[in-house]
Amino acid sequence: MPDRPNVSGRTAAASSSAEEGSPLKLFYSCHAAISLRPIARDEAGRNRITSSKDLLMAEIPKILIADDEPTITEAFASVLHRNGFDVVKAFDGEECVEKAASSDFDLILLDVHMPKLDGYEVIKRLKHFPHLKNTPVVFLSGFSTSPGNIEAGYMSGGTEYWKKPMSTDEFEVRVCAILRIAQAEKKLREMQEVFVSMIVHDLRGPLGGIVGFAEMLAEDKEKFGDEIGELIDEIGKAARLMLNVVVDFLEITRLESGESKLSRSPIDLKELVEHSLDGLAKVSKEKSIRVNVQCDNLPQVFVDPERIEKVFNQLLDNAFRFTPAGGEITIIANASQDSVVVRVRDTGPGIRTQDLPMLFDKMRITTPGAKRAGSKTGLGLPICRGIVEAHGGTIAAQSEEGKGSTITVTLPARQT
Numbered sequence: 097m098p099d100r101p102n103v104s105g106r107t108a109a110a111s112s113s114a115e116e117g118s119p120l121k122l123f124y125s126c127h128a129a130i131s132l133r134p135i136a137r138d139e140a141g142r143n144r145i146t147s148s149k150d151l152l153m154a155e156i157p158k159i160l161i162a163d164d165e166p167t168i169t170e171a172f173a174s175v176l177h178r179n180g181f182d183v184v185k186a187f188d189g190e191e192c193v194e195k196a197a198s199s200d201f202d203l204i205l206l207d208v209h210m211p212k213l214d215g216y217e218v219i220k221r222l223k224h225f226p227h228l229k230n231t232p233v234v235f236l237s238g239f240s241t242s243p244g245n246i247e248a249g250y251m252s253g254g255t256e257y258w259k260k261p262m263s264t265d266e267f268e269v270r271v272c273a274i275l276r277i278a279q280a281e282k283k284l285r286e287m288q289e290v291f292v293s294m295i296v297h298d299l300r301g302p303l304g305g306i307v308g309f310a311e312m313l314a315e316d317k318e319k320f321g322d323e324i325g326e327l328i329d330e331i332g333k334a335a336r337l338m339l340n341v342v343v344d345f346l347e348i349t350r351l352e353s354g355e356s357k358l359s360r361s362p363i364d365l366k367e368l369v370e371h372s373l374d375g376l377a378k379v380s381k382e383k384s385i386r387v388n389v390q391c392d393n394l395p396q397v398f399v400d401p402e403r404i405e406k407v408f409n410q411l412l413d414n415a416f417r418f419t420p421a422g423g424e425i426t427i428i429a430n431a432s433q434d435s436v437v438v439r440v441r442d443t444g445p446g447i448r449t450q451d452l453p454m455l456f457d458k459m460r461i462t463t464p465g466a467k468r469a470g471s472k473t474g475l476g477l478p479i480c481r482g483i484v485e486a487h488g489g490t491i492a493a494q495s496e497e498g499k500g501s502t503i504t505v506t507l508p509a510r511q512t
């Protein structure tokens with residue numbers, strides 16, 4: 097039996113005559129799971145697609161391959177084309193970023209070592225594109241395959257880290273598995289969003305009514321005595337908090353769906369940060385917190401001023417709330433050719449390691465209620481994430497318990 101090519105451009109002997117030709121059985125099983133359509137079979141009982149129309153009835157997965165070795169890129173593309181995928185090729189890091197910016201992809205296969213931009217820099221830039229935030233990115237490497245390299249790939253945001261070379265059988269199985277998982281996750285997100293949206297919309301009206309009635313009763317609470325008056329205040333407080341949660345969830349939903357429109361204009365980021373600090377001057381004085389601002393020589397950013405000010409109001413409010421008396425808050429901003437990076441650093445108690453991955457997740461509130469002030473809902477950071485990502489930026493947190501926290505916001509430089 098003839099040797100079969102693997103995805104490195106070399107050859108590998110097939111393990112049995114039953115595997116001769118393209119091993120599409122698992123692929124079409126995976127594709128059926130993704131598209132929920134029946135699999136057509138030929139006379140021998142092997143899986144096949146009867147026509148291109150059958151593929152078009154389900155959404156054809158679109159895959160971006162980025163590798164600077166044409167032989168490897170064409171080998172990948174050949175396997176994927178044979179299986180009916182829509183394939184886009186890039187031969188260096190910059191070309192990969194350019195093509196990723198202009199289209200949606202279901203999977204990105206990314207070589208680690210490429211000219212112009214390596215894989216780690218590419219994935220860093222891909223994170224700036226909201227339309228790719230849930231797209232799995234798989235690193236490929238035939239050289240950097242040590243545990244440290246693999247860990248670096250996962251830490252930078254890679255979904256998986258595959259070693260080259262690999263057989264076409266293994267390549268097909270891995271691609272199908274990634275797509276099947278991504279499709280299942282997409283369905284779960286859609287179900288979650290629909291469920292949350294229904295709950296939130298159904299609660300907003302009744303909660304608004306409870307708040308209104310509680311305020312009416314509070315105006316005449318002296319008629320009910322002290323004990324009943326306190327209960328009326330508690331009812332109003334609880335209802336307002338629940339209504340704030342509903343309103344915050346609605347804002348996050350609109351940001352994530354793109355329904356919330358941005359009114360962009362060029363602004364001076366230093367002025368915006370200083371304006372946010374002015375609103376917290378009283379707290380700063382009361383707690384004797386030192387504030388260090390290093391935001392000079394920044395280019396203008398083209399953003400929605402009201403939304404971005406809301407982000408820094410939230411980040412600075414958190415920093416002042418968790419920084420102990422006599423502590424220090426530092427705001428440092430730096431600019432590169434295509435972005436502005438602002439870091440808000442405090443000397444508070446820090447964030448638990450297990451809480452860091454959930455910090456910006458709207459479904460998981462990591463700050464206990466006792467530590468949230470008044471009507472705070474715990475959704476401030478998820479809202480910040482929604483606003484920043486709507487601008488094509490990123491937000492991240494670094495922290496160590498007992499040594500404070502740093503929130504990093506990256507925004508694109510002013511658009512021309």
